[in-house]
Amino acid sequence: MFDKSRGKIGFFTVIVTSILSSLGVGLLLILGATGYITRNRNTVPQLPQADARDNAPAPRQIALEQTAPFDVIQNVAKDASEGVVGISVLKVDSKAIFDANTAERWGVGSGVIVSPDGYILTNHHVAGKKSKRIVVSLSDGRNLDGVTVWSNSVLDLAVVKIEAQGLTAIPLGDASQLKVGEPAIAIGNPLGLQFQRTVTSGIISALNRTIKVETEEGTNYMEDLIQTDASINPGNSGGPLLNSRGEVVGINTVKVESAEAIGFAVPINVAVPIINKFINTGEFIEPYLGVFAYDKEVIPYLDGGIKLDNGIYIASVDEDGPAYKNGIRVGCIMTQIDGREINTMMDLRCLIYSKNPGDVINITHISGGKTETVQITLAAK
Numbered sequence: 001m002f003d004k005s006r007g008k009i010g011f012f013t014v015i016v017t018s019i020l021s022s023l024g025v026g027l028l029l030i031l032g033a034t035g036y037i038t039r040n041r042n043t044v045p046q047l048p049q050a051d052a053r054d055n056a057p058a059p060r061q062i063a064l065e066q067t068a069p070f071d072v073i074q075n076v077a078k079d080a081s082e083g084v085v086g087i088s089v090l091k092v093d094s095k096a097i098f099d100a101n102t103a104e105r106w107g108v109g110s111g112v113i114v115s116p117d118g119y120i121l122t123n124h125h126v127a128g129k130k131s132k133r134i135v136v137s138l139s140d141g142r143n144l145d146g147v148t149v150w151s152n153s154v155l156d157l158a159v160v161k162i163e164a165q166g167l168t169a170i171p172l173g174d175a176s177q178l179k180v181g182e183p184a185i186a187i188g189n190p191l192g193l194q195f196q197r198t199v200t201s202g203i204i205s206a207l208n209r210t211i212k213v214e215t216e217e218g219t220n221y222m223e224d225l226i227q228t229d230a231s232i233n234p235g236n237s238g239g240p241l242l243n244s245r246g247e248v249v250g251i252n253t254v255k256v257e258s259a260e261a262i263g264f265a266v267p268i269n270v271a272v273p274i275i276n277k278f279i280n281t282g283e284f285i286e287p288y289l290g291v292f293a294y295d296k297e298v299i300p301y302l303d304g305g306i307k308l309d310n311g312i313y314i315a316s317v318d319e320d321g322p323a324y325k326n327g328i329r330v331g332c333i334m335t336q337i338d339g340r341e342i343n344t345m346m347d348l349r350c351l352i353y354s355k356n357p358g359d360v361i362n363i364t365h366i367s368g369g370k371t372e373t374v375q376i377t378l379a380a381k
Contacts, residue, residue: 076185076246077199083113083170084187084197084239086137087126087146087160104132110188110239111136111160112248113169115279118162121271122238123253124151128158136162137193150274150284154220155349156253157271159278170240172275173247175226175267178204186230186252188239195235202230202261208344209264210297213254221298224346225264226250232263241265270346273353287355288381290321291328295344310343311335311366326376328365336364352378
């Protein structure tokens with residue numbers, strides 16, 4: 001028996017079903033064409049293939065990073081933050097001891113705990129100059145007095161010691177293994193202790209950068225720096241630049257004020273032998289060679305038509321130092337020490353700092369077109 005009402009409903013259902021089916025098929029076709037349907041969310045997007053009529057190969061496909069970057073940043077920040085400190089330095093602005101206009105001022109920077117017994121790495125411009133008092137602020141709320149036990153204005157590095165035990169030290173990495181484009185995380189105290197242990201992230205933007213800076217000692221060229229776009233602001237100085245494994249690969253030192261997201265860090269490698277000697281012996285007696293040199297990245301800044309493909313150009317020699325006494329002169333090109341190639345001033349410092357005063361090294365250098373190897377006994381600075 002035919003039911004008109006049911007017949008109408010059946011007809012209506014057929015029409016609606018047909019419309020929905022058509023829309024569904026259309027939607028599937030659109031999604032399929034635009035690549036939204038895939039079995040694997042990490043599938044690499046297919047790049048257009050080269051025209052068969054021209055024999056150019058298909059563009060190389062780049063594998064997508066599998067690790068979620070925010071998870072990496074979270075883990076690094078969690079593990080490393082306790083090892084970052086605030087460093088407040090009380091300085092006296094005065095040209096003379098008895099100057100009536102003497103003024104005191106506090107400066108604030110950051111530092112990295114590098115040993116459980118209180119050795120802290122920071123910048124020279126934070127803690128390396130004469131100061132009246134240094135206060136180190138730990139993550140647990142303690143404020144301890146510190147003393148600067150070593151500093152170097154050219155490297156812009158300093159070591160501060162506090163009397164404490166059981167501190168959280170951040171592991172040190174190897175800056176020579178860095179790759180441009182890999183993650184970089186900075187932790188520090190931008191604009192003062194109000195924003196302690198602020199975490200910023202970015203990438204390694206470039207390696208082996210050279211910048212010209214003006215200091216109280218005059219013009220200085222900082223070589224072999226790590227460039228990053230992780231935000232670095234006043235107060236971040238002396239804080240760590242970390243890789244995705246949470247290792248310190250650099251000490252943040254300076255940013256370009258006239259540009260956005262261009263900051264620099266000193267590679268950690270040059271500080272490692274210094275830190276190790278403090279930890280093992282309680283002191284660092286700097287071995288002294290008595291030369292200052294430039295690498296090929298600095299040469300374009302200089303006048304004189306100097307050409308340098310490898311090695312380092314000796315720009316200054318202390319006439320009372322061991323290098324001068326053994327024939328090293330301005331204009332020599334140093335190429336090797338103990339058979340190891342030397343192409344940057346950082347290479348030279350890393351090797352010399354790993355030695356002790358009294359150690360004998362073999363230096364190969366080029367002078368007047370002739371290659372010569374000389375033995376030099378390192379002095380104490």
